[in-house]
Amino acid sequence: MKNQVIQTKRVALYARVSTQDKGQDPETQLTQLREYASKRNFDVIGEFIDYASGTTQDRIQYKLMMAAAKKRKLDVVLVWRYDRFARSTQALVNAMKEFQSMGIDFISYQENIDTTTPTGELIFHVMASLAQFESSLISQRVKAGMARAKAQGKRISRPTISIDRQNEIFELQKSGLSMNKISKQLGIAYGTVYNYLSRSKDTV
Numbered sequence: 001m002k003n004q005v006i007q008t009k010r011v012a013l014y015a016r017v018s019t020q021d022k023g024q025d026p027e028t029q030l031t032q033l034r035e036y037a038s039k040r041n042f043d044v045i046g047e048f049i050d051y052a053s054g055t056t057q058d059r060i061q062y063k064l065m066m067a068a069a070k071k072r073k074l075d076v077v078l079v080w081r082y083d084r085f086a087r088s089t090q091a092l093v094n095a096m097k098e099f100q101s102m103g104i105d106f107i108s109y110q111e112n113i114d115t116t117t118p119t120g121e122l123i124f125h126v127m128a129s130l131a132q133f134e135s136s137l138i139s140q141r142v143k144a145g146m147a148r149a150k151a152q153g154k155r156i157s158r159p160t161i162s163i164d165r166q167n168e169i170f171e172l173q174k175s176g177l178s179m180n181k182i183s184k185q186l187g188i189a190y191g192t193v194y195n196y197l198s199r200s201k202d203t204v
Helices: 027-039 060-070 089-101 118-151 163-174 179-186 190-203
Strands: 010-017 043-051 076-079 105-108
Touching: 010 027, 010 060, 027 043, 027 076, 043 060, 089 105, 089 179, 163 179, 163 190, 179 190
Parallel strands: 010 043, 010 076, 076 105
Antiparallel strands: none
16 A cells, blocks of 8 residues: 655634734734644645734735635635634634635634534534524514514615725725625625615716
């Protein structure tokens, strides 16, 4: 029997510190991530560090890491804690689904989420199910609230979203994402995405 060559996994380390929390040092996250990668015999292909809030448009290094992932330059994304990576459970699940479609694993050091293992894979599916359940509950509550308001003769309209969220929509469209994908990635209703993009065309 020929000896099988075990290929070393290429890992990208991602760290983020918030601009709102002064005095944070990404080295707190990176030191532990480097040690973990060394123990797993991972080949660190890059360290991506953002000094930004959780919104996507501020995170230049996040975008660079995702671009490297799409070019198949890495096998694993390693983060210190998942809230350093994603702004919500739904955003995390969406990113992990994208990684899964590319054959890339995801590891969150603090939560011990590791899709390279069967247990980590199970946790991911549980998280995805919970996120879907949460989304369904929110949708049901919104519909019930709208029906109640309509019955009471109140005007029903969608609340406006923040300027930051609007900018995220426009940035994702510029990157080539469809309205359906933008809706799923940001967790915003498709109709809302459509309306804002339509308005932007009208103002050009």
